[in-house]
Amino acid sequence: MRTSPSKSPLSRRLAAAVILPGLLTTSMVLVQPAVAATGTVTGICNGVVNQLAHRGNVQENLLKAAAKKNADIILALQAEKATLQSKADALTADIAAADKTLAAMDAQATQLDKDAAAAQAEVDQLGPLVTAKSGAVAQATGDLAALRSQQADVQNALVPLQEQLTAAQTAADGLKAQAADLAAKQADNAQALAAAQAQLEELKQSAATATADVAAKAAQIQQAQTDLAALSSQAQQAASAVSAAQLQVTQAEADLRTLEAAGTTAAGALQAQKDQVAAAQQTLGNLQAAATAATNAVTDKQGQIAAAQSDLATLQGDAANAKAALEAKNAALTAAQGDLTTLQTTAAAAQKAYDDQMAKVNAANAQVAALQGQIATLNGQISSKQSALAAAQSDLKTLQDNAASLQSQIDAITKQIAAIKGTSEEKKALQDLRKSKSDELALVNNQIADKSTQISGLQGDLATLNSQVTALNAQLLTRQQESSTLQQQAAPLQASLTAANLAVAAKEADMAALKAQVPGLQDAVNQANAAIITKQAELTSVQNQLPDLQKAADDAAAAVTAQQQTVKGLEAALPGLASDFQQAQQAVTDQKAVLESKNEALTQAQTDLAAANNAVQQKQAELGALQDQLPALQATVTAANTAVTAKEVELTALNNLADSLALQITGLNGQVTAKESEILSLQTRVAPLLQQLNQLKGDISTAEANLAMLQGQLTGLDQQLSAAQQKLATLQAQKKQNTADIKAQKDVVAGLQSQLGTVQQQIRAIDGTIALGGCAA
Numbered sequence: 089m090r091t092s093p094s095k096s097p098l099s100r101r102l103a104a105a106v107i108l109p110g111l112l113t114t115s116m117v118l119v120q121p122a123v124a125a126t127g128t129v130t131g132i133c134n135g136v137v138n139q140l141a142h143r144g145n146v147q148e149n150l151l152k153a154a155a156k157k158n159a160d161i162i163l164a165l166q167a168e169k170a171t172l173q174s175k176a177d178a179l180t181a182d183i184a185a186a187d188k189t190l191a192a193m194d195a196q197a198t199q200l201d202k203d204a205a206a207a208q209a210e211v212d213q214l215g216p217l218v219t220a221k222s223g224a225v226a227q228a229t230g231d232l233a234a235l236r237s238q239q240a241d242v243q244n245a246l247v248p249l250q251e252q253l254t255a256a257q258t259a260a261d262g263l264k265a266q267a268a269d270l271a272a273k274q275a276d277n278a279q280a281l282a283a284a285q286a287q288l289e290e291l292k293q294s295a296a297t298a299t300a301d302v303a304a305k306a307a308q309i310q311q312a313q314t315d316l317a318a319l320s321s322q323a324q325q326a327a328s329a330v331s332a333a334q335l336q337v338t339q340a341e342a343d344l345r346t347l348e349a350a351g352t353t354a355a356g357a358l359q360a361q362k363d364q365v366a367a368a369q370q371t372l373g374n375l376q377a378a379a380t381a382a383t384n385a386v387t388d389k390q391g392q393i394a395a396a397q398s399d400l401a402t403l404q405g406d407a408a409n410a411k412a413a414l415e416a417k418n419a420a421l422t423a424a425q426g427d428l429t430t431l432q433t434t435a436a437a438a439q440k441a442y443d444d445q446m447a448k449v450n451a452a453n454a455q456v457a458a459l460q461g462q463i464a465t466l467n468g469q470i471s472s473k474q475s476a477l478a479a480a481q482s483d484l485k486t487l488q489d490n491a492a493s494l495q496s497q498i499d500a501i502t503k504q505i506a507a508i509k510g511t512s513e514e515k516k517a518l519q520d521l522r523k524s525k526s527d528e529l530a531l532v533n534n535q536i537a538d539k540s541t542q543i544s545g546l547q548g549d550l551a552t553l554n555s556q557v558t559a560l561n562a563q564l565l566t567r568q569q570e571s572s573t574l575q576q577q578a579a580p581l582q583a584s585l586t587a588a589n590l591a592v593a594a595k596e597a598d599m600a601a602l603k604a605q606v607p608g609l610q611d612a613v614n615q616a617n618a619a620i621i622t623k624q625a626e627l628t629s630v631q632n633q634l635p636d637l638q639k640a641a642d643d644a645a646a647a648v649t650a651q652q653q654t655v656k657g658l659e660a661a662l663p664g665l666a667s668d669f670q671q672a673q674q675a676v677t678d679q680k681a682v683l684e685s686k687n688e689a690l691t692q693a694q695t696d697l698a699a700a701n702n703a704v705q706q707k708q709a710e711l712g713a714l715q716d717q718l719p720a721l722q723a724t725v726t727a728a729n730t731a732v733t734a735k736e737v738e739l740t741a742l743n744n745l746a747d748s749l750a751l752q753i754t755g756l757n758g759q760v761t762a763k764e765s766e767i768l769s770l771q772t773r774v775a776p777l778l779q780q781l782n783q784l785k786g787d788i789s790t791a792e793a794n795l796a797m798l799q800g801q802l803t804g805l806d807q808q809l810s811a812a813q814q815k816l817a818t819l820q821a822q823k824k825q826n827t828a829d830i831k832a833q834k835d836v837v838a839g840l841q842s843q844l845g846t847v848q849q850q851i852r853a854i855d856g857t858i859a860l861g862g863c864a865a
Contacts, residue, residue, distance in 0.1 A: 190830065295725060316704065369655055376648050386637045
């Protein structure tokens with residue numbers, strides 16, 4: 089027959105502490121007898137409850153089986169809770185990342201609003217500038233045509249006078265060439281003479297400098313030898329100081345090792361006593377902590393009971409408020425959807441009107457670009473004609489110079505023929521020569537006539553091209569004004585489109601905000617209902633834990649009192665050991681200071697020795713370098729004296745040549761003066777016309793540059809206006825896309841928050857089951 093041990097008070101207390109508080113209290117306060125979270129536990133929990141209810145005690149085997157089953161269930165629930173907690177942490181991280189992305193999108197939306205406003209301001213500013221610049225282009229075109237007409241008149245008056253001036257200048261050029269040749273020779277001789285004198289002075293100075301350098305270098309060598317002897321003596325003294333300092337350091341290190349050994353012994357005795365005190369204090373601390381924890385547990389549990397009762401009433405009120413807020417938010421979302429449909433229709437109409445206007449603007453800009461291309465082509469042709477005209481005028485001048493030269497030759501031959509009396513072979517030869525020159529002159533005159541005709545034709549072509557450019561500039565101005573008008577008309581349409589898109593974006597943002605709030609409100613309702621159930625279970629659990637906590641606090645206080653007496657006895661022996669250790673430590677510290685002082689003296693002596701040896705080496709190198717430089721300096725003195733003698737001989741020859749050239753130049757200058765008087769008279773008549781022509785050329789160049797600049801500025805302003813309008817349209821499209829992205833991101837956040845709420849409810853359900861010892865509430 090099997091015998092079973094009697095039911096001891098310990099086993100009954102174990103049953104009450106592990107299984108029954110959760111089961112019995114729950115069945116009496118909330119619902120019918122408890123049912124476990126899984127089917128495998130129901131029989132054990134109900135069996136323990138039924139035996140305790142009917143017999144007043146529990147069989148030992150049923151109690152052990154219940155404890156084991158509940159422990160297994162609690163482990164499984166804790167593992168499931170850890171998995172859910174990891175999922176909750178991941179969802180929390182995802183929500184934080186999504187919120188960060190949403191904040192970045194909001195910042196981007198704000199920046200896009202600022203950029204769109206700046207682009208609209210730029211469009212409004214560029215419109216009037218384009219109109220004003222078009223007027224300036226028209227005015228510059230008219231001014232350029234008037235200047236070109238004046239230039240043609242002055243050119244026609246200047247040509248005959250230039251022909252006469254050319255003939256006179258040709259005659260003077262020969263005389264001037266001879267005089268220039270002599271003058272060049274005289275200048276070269278003067279330059280050579282001045283250079284020779286300067287070189288002579290430099291050579292004399294170099295000789296004096298080289299002599300002084302030799303004397304100075306000898307003095308430096310003498311001083312370096314004196315310095316070397318003094319530095320060698322200093323190096324020997326520094327070596328003696330290093331040896332003495334090394335002996336003192338060795339003795340100080342031996343003394344320090346003796347004192348450190350005594351300090352180590354004292355430290356060991358002190359540390360052993362401190363270890364015993366620390367162990368006793370640790371035990372005392374553990375007991376005090378346990379007593380404090382037990383007392384705090386009693387106080388906390390009493391506070392938890394009162395707080396749980398208060399929280400339960402609050403949670404019931406929160407649940408009612410959350411349900412009312414959810415219903416109000418759903419009504420607001422329905423109204424916002426109707427408003428959004430109306431705003432989207434308005435935005436679509438504004439977009440179509442703006443696109444139609446921009447198509448007109450682009451067509452006008454294409455016409456402006458075509459006219460600018462035609463003007464550029466004509467300006468290229470004008471430049472080509474002007475180059476050809478300049479070349480023809482240059483050729484005409486050359487032909488006129490040739491004609492003048494031939495005429496001079498014919499006149500000279502005629503004089504020779506008139507001087508010969510009668511008939512002779514010489515006279516006949518001169519007559520044949522004159523006829524040949526006359527025929528050549530006639531050919532040159534025909535070429536001059538042809539070249540003049542070519543110049544007239546080029547001037548006519550140039551006038552025609554200028555007229556065409558003027559007409560095209562007028563058309564360009566008209567097209568640019570049309571483009572400016574169309575762009576200004578597009579501005580109000582752009583503003584309407586912007587306002588409509590902003591209204592749609594704002595309404596979509598409102599709806600997104602409302603939709604994002606609905607899951608949170610629904611979750612708040614669910615959480616409030618779940619919190620009521622959890623708080624009721626929590627209140628029952630803490631009420632059952634209070635008696636055992638009070639007993640544990642009393643036992644811990646008694647253990648603390650006994651351990652405090654043990655610690656006092658150990659601490660009384662510490663002061664004597666500490667005094668011995670401090671004395672040994674101070675002796676070691678003092679000896680270390682002595683050793684440090686000796687080491688510093690040794691280091692300084694070694695540094696002084698190295699510096700002294702280095703100074704000796706440097707001075708020896710310096711003395712060798714000075715001695716090596718002396719022979720070269722002496723050779724420089726000899727070479728400088730030789731060069732001075734040679735340069736003095738060269739200077740005498742150059743002075744003789746200068747006197748001869750001066751006599752020849754004086755004779756030619758008289759002939760040049762007479763011819764220059766004749767040229768001066770013609771230049772007096774030509775100069776005003778040339779000045780006027782140059783002024784007109786400068787004015788035309790300025791006018792052309794101004795016109796090109798104004799046309800370039802107008803083109804640039806048109807391009808800026810088109811770019812600003814394109815930028816504005818791009819920013820508006822980006823704003824619309826950004827608004828849609830923000831809405832999608834808010835939906836993502838709401839979905840993550842909903843998943844997190846579900847996981848947190850599951851965790852709270854598991855915590856409730858674990859708090860009840862493994863049986864379901």
